[in-house]
Amino acid sequence: MAVASSLALLATACGSGDDGSSSGGGSSAAALEGRGPITLASGKDTSGNLQHQLDAWNSSHPNEKVELKELPDDADAQRQQMVQNAQNQSDAYSVLVMDVVWTSEFAANQWISQIPEDKVPDLGKLVPATVETAKYRDKLYGVPITSDGGLLYYRKDLLTAAGITDAPKTWDELLADCQKVAATPGGKGMSCYAGQFEKYEGLTVNFSEAVNSAGGEIVDKDGKPNVDTPEALAGLQELQNGFKTGAIPKAAITYKEEESRRAFQDGKLLFLRNWPYVYSLANKTDGSSKIAGKFAVAPLPGKDGPGVSSLGGHDYAISSFAKNKATAMDFINFMASEAQQKDNLAKTSLAPTWASLYDDPALTKQFPYLPQLKASIASAQPRPRVVKYGDVTAAIQQAAYDALSKQSDPKAALAALQTKLQSLITQ
Amino acid sequence: MTATAPVAERPAKEPKQPKRQQRFNEGTGRLAALLLSPTLLVLGLVVLFPIISALRESLFTSGTTLDENGFIVKGSTFVGLDNYLDIFKGDTGHRFWNAFYNTTFFTVVCVVLETVLGVAMALIMHKAFKGRGIVRASILVPWAIPTVVSALLWKWIFQADGIANQLIGTQVLWSTEGWQSKLSVIIADTWKTAPFIGLLVLAGLQTIPAEVYEAAKVDGASVWKTFTRITLPLVKPALLVAVLFRILDTLRIFDLPFVLVGPHKDSVETLSMLAYDQAFNTRYGPAAAYATVLFVYVAVVAYAFVKILGADVIGEARARKPGGGGGNGKRWRKKNAAQGAPNTAVGAVTVSGGGGQ
Numbered sequence: 001m002a003v004a005s006s007l008a009l010l011a012t013a014c015g016s017g018d019d020g021s022s023s024g025g026g027s028s029a030a031a032l033e034g035r036g037p038i039t040l041a042s043g044k045d046t047s048g049n050l051q052h053q054l055d056a057w058n059s060s061h062p063n064e065k066v067e068l069k070e071l072p073d074d075a076d077a078q079r080q081q082m083v084q085n086a087q088n089q090s091d092a093y094s095v096l097v098m099d100v101v102w103t104s105e106f107a108a109n110q111w112i113s114q115i116p117e118d119k120v121p122d123l124g125k126l127v128p129a130t131v132e133t134a135k136y137r138d139k140l141y142g143v144p145i146t147s148d149g150g151l152l153y154y155r156k157d158l159l160t161a162a163g164i165t166d167a168p169k170t171w172d173e174l175l176a177d178c179q180k181v182a183a184t185p186g187g188k189g190m191s192c193y194a195g196q197f198e199k200y201e202g203l204t205v206n207f208s209e210a211v212n213s214a215g216g217e218i219v220d221k222d223g224k225p226n227v228d229t230p231e232a233l234a235g236l237q238e239l240q241n242g243f244k245t246g247a248i249p250k251a252a253i254t255y256k257e258e259e260s261r262r263a264f265q266d267g268k269l270l271f272l273r274n275w276p277y278v279y280s281l282a283n284k285t286d287g288s289s290k291i292a293g294k295f296a297v298a299p300l301p302g303k304d305g306p307g308v309s310s311l312g313g314h315d316y317a318i319s320s321f322a323k324n325k326a327t328a329m330d331f332i333n334f335m336a337s338e339a340q341q342k343d344n345l346a347k348t349s350l351a352p353t354w355a356s357l358y359d360d361p362a363l364t365k366q367f368p369y370l371p372q373l374k375a376s377i378a379s380a381q382p383r384p385r386v387v388k389y390g391d392v393t394a395a396i397q398q399a400a401y402d403a404l405s406k407q408s409d410p411k412a413a414l415a416a417l418q419t420k421l422q423s424l425i426t427q
Numbered sequence: 428m429t430a431t432a433p434v435a436e437r438p439a440k441e442p443k444q445p446k447r448q449q450r451f452n453e454g455t456g457r458l459a460a461l462l463l464s465p466t467l468l469v470l471g472l473v474v475l476f477p478i479i480s481a482l483r484e485s486l487f488t489s490g491t492t493l494d495e496n497g498f499i500v501k502g503s504t505f506v507g508l509d510n511y512l513d514i515f516k517g518d519t520g521h522r523f524w525n526a527f528y529n530t531t532f533f534t535v536v537c538v539v540l541e542t543v544l545g546v547a548m549a550l551i552m553h554k555a556f557k558g559r560g561i562v563r564a565s566i567l568v569p570w571a572i573p574t575v576v577s578a579l580l581w582k583w584i585f586q587a588d589g590i591a592n593q594l595i596g597t598q599v600l601w602s603t604e605g606w607q608s609k610l611s612v613i614i615a616d617t618w619k620t621a622p623f624i625g626l627l628v629l630a631g632l633q634t635i636p637a638e639v640y641e642a643a644k645v646d647g648a649s650v651w652k653t654f655t656r657i658t659l660p661l662v663k664p665a666l667l668v669a670v671l672f673r674i675l676d677t678l679r680i681f682d683l684p685f686v687l688v689g690p691h692k693d694s695v696e697t698l699s700m701l702a703y704d705q706a707f708n709t710r711y712g713p714a715a716a717y718a719t720v721l722f723v724y725v726a727v728v729a730y731a732f733v734k735i736l737g738a739d740v741i742g743e744a745r746a747r748k749p750g751g752g753g754g755n756g757k758r759w760r761k762k763n764a765a766q767g768a769p770n771t772a773v774g775a776v777t778v779s780g781g782g783g784q
Contacts, residue, residue, distance in 0.1 A: 076707070080707070083709060107497075108493065108497055108498055108499050109490065109498075109499050110498055110499070136497065137496070137497045198602065198689065199689055199690075199691055199692060200689060200690075250598070250600065251587035251588070251598065251600060253600060253603055254586070254587050254600050254601075254602050254603065255587075259586065259587070262588075263588075387493065387497075387499070388708065390707060390708040391708055394691055394704075397691060398691065405603055405604060406604075
């Protein structure tokens with residue numbers, strides 16, 4: 001019975017997948033036509049500001065109203081619903097709020113429409129790295145609305161006490177700073193550094209950052225895997241050595257964002273790699289954080305200079321099976337506009353893609369980390385942009401996790417990863 | 428077993444039972460078929476159709492090749508048994524047998540532990556003492572909690588700085604590869620589902636008449652003797668059904684290892700997780716093949732269990748069968764007593780399965 005029910009689930013999941021005749025999808029350079037009501041499929045509107053923005057649009061466009069379709073909180077569940085919607089060729093979702101790593105899969109399946117670049121007048125005003133996340137084979141398939149980059153959080157109070165004035169710019173400086181702080185009374189019993197090393201998407205992010213920050217790459221400019229290189233090896237070895245020497249605490253192999261944030265807030269870590277959302281939480285003075293006012297942020301360090309962050313964030317795309325695509329395009333441009341992004345940043349603290357907002361004095365006062373975040377995002381690299389992203393990220397996690405948790409030979413791990421990626425990407 | 432004899436012998440005692448055993452005449456048969464047809468139709472729709480549809484799906488693949496513009500070639504191709512053969516080949520084969528081993532390991536260990544604890548719980552719940560209602564309710568709480576929620580609770584307990592590590596005084600990284608992640612799944616699963624066995628065994632215990640125990644007492648039987656010679660044999664039919672359901676349930680274990688430890692971990696990866704992984708990456712053909720292999724495995728185990736241990740899931744249907752074994756006759760009353768319990772169990776199992784998908 002139970003197995004039958006899971007089989008049934010499977011069958012309904014793929015009910016219409018196999019008779020997929022050619023659809024009105026995006027191959028014909030997508031004429032974005034038709035006006036009228038549309039929908040916006042997005043993850044949970046936790047702040048309530050999304051609905052607020054939609055109300056603003058709806059009051060000025062009474063005949064082209066946008067209805068919010070709230071999807072689950074979990075990104076995997078969001079993707080699953082969007083995939084199902086596309087496979088049923090349903091017009092239930094018009095505009096999709098997509099994680100930046102889904103673009104290639106959705107574009108290759110023609111689930112989302114290609115967007116001519118001249119339809120997005122503000123494209124040049126957006127941070128170029130974020131626009132790259134919305135491209136597949138040099139064609140635009142979405143518009144980045146929010147972004148995200150990694151930051152190095154550090155204990156300014158302890159560094160100052162140890163006579164260090166600037167945040168470290170390289171890994172060696174970071175490790176040296178740790179030794180200096182460990183010699184001071186305040187630094188007793190603290191671990192040096194942590195990121196996110198549990199076997200999940202965060203490990204792909206942290207591994208990519210280590211590889212990119214050492215001058216390596218996972219996938220090259222032409223989309224071919226290129227991870228079996230001395231640079232990538234240097235990146236992986238740095239993380240491995242961190243675990244071996246204890247600079248990274250053993251428990252960090254179980255850290256996701258929240259676990260690592262708690263460790264930092266409890267005063268167990270000198271340095272932490274995390275996203276901007278930590279800033280306001282770690283500064284809370286209600287007793288949840290022991291380090292409120294005692295830390296600062298800097299761009300990520302690298303091997304011989306500044307590090308390279310992985311990019312997070314969301315792109316807005318138009319479903320191939322949607323009606324009223326012209327309205328959808330206008331709505332996306334509305335959401336991408338400076339006024340809306342500014343409003344959204346002020347209310348939700350989600351990082352914008354509009355470049356000049358990072359230099360806005362009022363916003364910088366409200367979010368003191370903006371200049372560092374700008375540096376992080378401007379030099380950031382997207383995670384591998386591949387059609388089979390789910391398989392690729394699983395392969396990366398497998399290689400990195402084994403190397404970090406079992407201290408296995410990093411060179412062999414990267415060689416195996418290269419072979420695996422080749423079989424996943426050339427197909 | 429003729430229809431009329433028992434009625435003559437004990438008409439007052441159990442008038443309903445013998446009536447049921449009357450042979451249907453043809454008209455009644457046709458009416459029965461007519462009345463059953465909606466049920467059969469629904470069953471065909473929700474059970475038979477998905478199974479056949481999944482079997483068909485498992486013979487196809489789609490979306491594996493890109494055209495020169497980078498678009499995935501649409502439509503699906505018939506590949507025969509390739510999806511099945513791929514399961515056992517090379518790296519995926521290694522992964523499959525690892526998952527197969529994990530699934531079997533969890534099933535054996537968890538079900539044994541749950542049976543022992545469940546029977547103990549049932550014995551406690553069955554005793555008459557002050558506050559029995561509270562004890563019964565509290566033992567059943569874990570079973571009432573959705574699996575995903577209990578997995579999150581245990582994940583919290585098993586964190587690096589969680590309460591489990593504080594209690595044992597050392598830092599065990601429970602979610603990393605190795606015996607510790609297996610152990611955490613076993614603990615959480617046993618905690619959650621031992622009450623299920625307890626519940627069904629309790630139902631069985633309540634059908635044992637008190638006179639039997641009184642007789643044993645008069646004869647001077649020890650507590651252990653009473654348990655092994657009276658309680659266990661009399662509760663066996665209910666217990667076997669409970670164990671069977673637990674085996675079927677644990678063979679397709681998914682949510683607990685997935686949430687508690689995480690996906691793609693060799694130590695706890697199970698067959699359901701392999702199927703999920705394929706479906707997640709929109710490879711529905713291979714996913715259906717994995718699901719079918721699991722389906723066959725579950726069916727074989729269930730069949731073997733019923734054959735070897737004689738778990739009587741269909742109840743009196745077997746008792747009516749001519750020559751259905753000499754031992755059946757004296758047990759039929761217990762079987763009838765257990766009738767109510769398996770039905771609730773089916774409902775419960777299906778509900779819990781739904782929550783996990």
